[in-house]
Amino acid sequence: MIDLLQIVIEGSLVGLVYGLVAISFVVIYRAAKIINLAQGEVLVVGAFLLWTFTEGAAGLGWPLPIPVSLLLTAAGCMVFGAAVERSVFRPLIGQPAFTIFMAGVALLILLRGLVQLVWGAETRSIPVILPEGALQIGPFLVNTRLLIGAAFTLALTAALHLFFTRSRLGLRLAAVAEDHTTALSLGVSVRQAIATAWVLGTVVATAASVVLLSGSILSLEVAVIGFKALPVALLGGMESIRGAPLAGVIIGVLEALASAYLDPLTNGAASGLLPYVAMVAVLLIRPYGLFGWRRIERL
Amino acid sequence: MRPTGIWFESYAAEARVLETLRARLWLLALLAALVLLPAVAGPWLLGEFTNLFITLVAVYGLYVTVGMAGQINIAQSAFVGVGAFTAAKLSGMGVPIWATIPAGALAAGCISIVFALPAWRVKGFYLALTTLAAQVMFPIVILALPMSWLGGLVGMPVMPPTLFGLNLGTPTGLYFLGLFVAALATWTAFNLPRSRIGRAFRAVHDNDSAASVMGIQVTRIKIEAFFAGALYAGVAGAVLAYFLQFVTVSSFTLFTSVWYLGMLIVGGLHSPVGPILGVVFVTLLQEGLHKFANAMLQADGGLGGGTVFALSSVVLALCILIALIFEPRGLAHLWHTGMKAFRLWPFPRN
Structure with a gap:
C-alpha cells in the first residue's frame, strides 16, 4: 500500500512537469490556434540558452550568479519566441490549418538542425538550480526539485488562468483563438495576439526545461518530452489552462503505475505506449478533452 | 489552355493523361533512357536511382493521403517500416518476392486503418496527431517484441530476392525492381484523380461538409485514403528491405x-x-x-x-x-x- 502511494506521489509530480510543458502548448493554441509540434524543440532551445548563460558563460571565464543567468535566459527565449513568430508564423496568418501545421513540422527539423549546428550534438550538464534531495513526509519520500516544480506549475496555472479570463489582453487572445476573421473585424490585432502567445509559450517551455533538467543531463533527446506532453494537452482540452496540470497528473500517475506493474510483463513497452494510447482514446471518446471548448465542428 | 491546333474528337481522347503524341513520345524516351541506364552507369549511381525510386513510391502514398484527400499523415515512415519488417520476416521464412511485396503493402494498410479510425470523431490536425502516435509507437512496439519475432534492437537480415530463378539481389536487379514499382506507382497516381474514388478524395479535401451532402461517406473515404497511402508505403518498405538487405527500427524515424x-x-x-x-x-x-x-x-x-x-x-x-x-x-x-x-x-x- 505504501509502495502504491509512493508511486502515485512520484507519478503525479512527474505528471505536473508534463502539465507544465502542456501549458506551453495550450498557451500557443489558445491565442494563435496553432498546435505547434516543435514545442519539444523549443524547450531544447530554451535549455541550451540556459546552459549558455550558466555553464557556458562560466567556461568562458564569466561565471554569472544563478538569478542573473535565469533572467538572461528568460530574455533570450523571449527574443527567440518573437523571432520565430515574426519569421515563420506571421507570413502565414490567414492560411489554412494544414499550412500552419506543416510550418510547425518544418520548424521541428529546422530547430533540431540549428541547435546541432550552433551548440553541437554532445551532451552537457546543467548546474543544480532547484535544490536536489528528498523530503521525508511520513513514510513517503518526495523529490524536492519536482516538488518545487509542482508548486511552480500550480502557481503559474492560476496566474495564466487569471490572465486569460480577467485581463484585457488575455480576453483579446481568447477572441483570436475563437476565430481570426471575427477577431480582426472587432478590432483585435491578430499579429499582436500571436506574438504574445509565442513569447508566453517559449517562456513557459523554458521554465519547464529548468524544472526538468536542473542538475541533470541536456541532450537533443530531451525534445521527446514535447510528444509526451501533447497527449496531456489534448486530454486537458487544448483551450484549457487549468485542464493541463490535472491531465498531467492523470497521465503521470497512469504512466508510473504502468511502469511499476505492467512493464515487467511487457518488456518495458507499457509505460512508453501509454500516453499515445491515451491520446488515441481521448480523440475517439472525447475529442475536446476534459475542459476544452466544445465545438460542433472542429476544422 | 491548350495551344491552337490541338483538339479532340472523342471523350476518351480528351480524358487521356498524355493528351498529345509528342507527350507520349517524351514518355517513351524517358522510359528508354531509364531502361538503358544500367548499361552505362556504375553500381553507385544505380543505388542512388533505386533509392530515389523507392522514395518516390512512398511519397506517392503521401500524395494520395495528404495531397488528394487532405488528411495529414506524419507516420509514412512507420508505414514504410511495417512493410519492410513484413517483407523481411516473410523472406526469412522462404516466401518468394511476388508474395512478400503485396503482403507488406497489406500489412501497412491494415495498421493504417487502426490509426485512421478516429476520423469517425475528429478532423483536421487532430487526425494528424493519431498518425504522430503511430510514428512514436512503432519503434517502442518493435523493440519490446521478443528478439526472435522482429529482431528487436539488432534488426533482421533480408534474404536476397529471386524471381523465376533470376537473382534480383544485384544492383541491376534491384534497380529494375525499383523502376518497376516506381512506374506502377506513377501510373496509378496519375490515373487515380480520374477515378470515382479519386474524385471522392478531392471532394473530401475541398470541403468535407459539402462532400457528405453530395452523398460521399466522408469517414469511410478518409479511412480509405489512409489505407491507399499506406499501401504505397508498404510496397516502398518491402522493396527498401531488399535494397538495404537489413532492417532496423532506426531507419524508420x-x-x-x-x-x-x-x-x-x-x-x-x-x-x-x-x-x-x-x-x-x-x-x-x-x-x-x-x-x-x-x-x-x-x-x-x-x-x-x-x-x-x-x-x-x-x-x-x-x-x-x-x-x-x-x-x-x-x-x-x-x-x-x-x-x-x-x-x-x-x-x-x-
Whole structure:
C-alpha cells in the first residue's frame, strides 16, 4: 500500500512537469490556434540558452550568479519566441490549418538542425538550480526539485488562468483563438495576439526545461518530452489552462503505475505506449478533452 | 489552355493523361533512357536511382493521403517500416518476392486503418496527431517484441530476392525492381484523380461538409485514403528491405516521415507531377550537400557526419518554409507554367 502511494506521489509530480510543458502548448493554441509540434524543440532551445548563460558563460571565464543567468535566459527565449513568430508564423496568418501545421513540422527539423549546428550534438550538464534531495513526509519520500516544480506549475496555472479570463489582453487572445476573421473585424490585432502567445509559450517551455533538467543531463533527446506532453494537452482540452496540470497528473500517475506493474510483463513497452494510447482514446471518446471548448465542428 | 491546333474528337481522347503524341513520345524516351541506364552507369549511381525510386513510391502514398484527400499523415515512415519488417520476416521464412511485396503493402494498410479510425470523431490536425502516435509507437512496439519475432534492437537480415530463378539481389536487379514499382506507382497516381474514388478524395479535401451532402461517406473515404497511402508505403518498405538487405527500427524515424512530407510540399501537393519533382529536387540537394561537406571535410576536417545531417535538416526545413510561404503549389506549379510558356512560345503565356 505504501509502495502504491509512493508511486502515485512520484507519478503525479512527474505528471505536473508534463502539465507544465502542456501549458506551453495550450498557451500557443489558445491565442494563435496553432498546435505547434516543435514545442519539444523549443524547450531544447530554451535549455541550451540556459546552459549558455550558466555553464557556458562560466567556461568562458564569466561565471554569472544563478538569478542573473535565469533572467538572461528568460530574455533570450523571449527574443527567440518573437523571432520565430515574426519569421515563420506571421507570413502565414490567414492560411489554412494544414499550412500552419506543416510550418510547425518544418520548424521541428529546422530547430533540431540549428541547435546541432550552433551548440553541437554532445551532451552537457546543467548546474543544480532547484535544490536536489528528498523530503521525508511520513513514510513517503518526495523529490524536492519536482516538488518545487509542482508548486511552480500550480502557481503559474492560476496566474495564466487569471490572465486569460480577467485581463484585457488575455480576453483579446481568447477572441483570436475563437476565430481570426471575427477577431480582426472587432478590432483585435491578430499579429499582436500571436506574438504574445509565442513569447508566453517559449517562456513557459523554458521554465519547464529548468524544472526538468536542473542538475541533470541536456541532450537533443530531451525534445521527446514535447510528444509526451501533447497527449496531456489534448486530454486537458487544448483551450484549457487549468485542464493541463490535472491531465498531467492523470497521465503521470497512469504512466508510473504502468511502469511499476505492467512493464515487467511487457518488456518495458507499457509505460512508453501509454500516453499515445491515451491520446488515441481521448480523440475517439472525447475529442475536446476534459475542459476544452466544445465545438460542433472542429476544422 | 491548350495551344491552337490541338483538339479532340472523342471523350476518351480528351480524358487521356498524355493528351498529345509528342507527350507520349517524351514518355517513351524517358522510359528508354531509364531502361538503358544500367548499361552505362556504375553500381553507385544505380543505388542512388533505386533509392530515389523507392522514395518516390512512398511519397506517392503521401500524395494520395495528404495531397488528394487532405488528411495529414506524419507516420509514412512507420508505414514504410511495417512493410519492410513484413517483407523481411516473410523472406526469412522462404516466401518468394511476388508474395512478400503485396503482403507488406497489406500489412501497412491494415495498421493504417487502426490509426485512421478516429476520423469517425475528429478532423483536421487532430487526425494528424493519431498518425504522430503511430510514428512514436512503432519503434517502442518493435523493440519490446521478443528478439526472435522482429529482431528487436539488432534488426533482421533480408534474404536476397529471386524471381523465376533470376537473382534480383544485384544492383541491376534491384534497380529494375525499383523502376518497376516506381512506374506502377506513377501510373496509378496519375490515373487515380480520374477515378470515382479519386474524385471522392478531392471532394473530401475541398470541403468535407459539402462532400457528405453530395452523398460521399466522408469517414469511410478518409479511412480509405489512409489505407491507399499506406499501401504505397508498404510496397516502398518491402522493396527498401531488399535494397538495404537489413532492417532496423532506426531507419524508420519521425524525421524520415518529415522528409517525405517535405519532398511532397516542395514538389507540390496538388499535382501528380509534384512528387517526382520534389523527390528529384530534394535528392539532388542532399547529394550536393554531401559533396560540399566532403570537400569541407578534406579541407580542414572540422565537419562531422552529424553536422552534415544537421545542415541537410536545416536546408530541407528552409525549403519547406519557403515553399509554404511563397509558393504553396510547389515546383509542380512552376513546371506547369514553364511548360505552358514553352508550348506557346513565342506568344506570351496569358
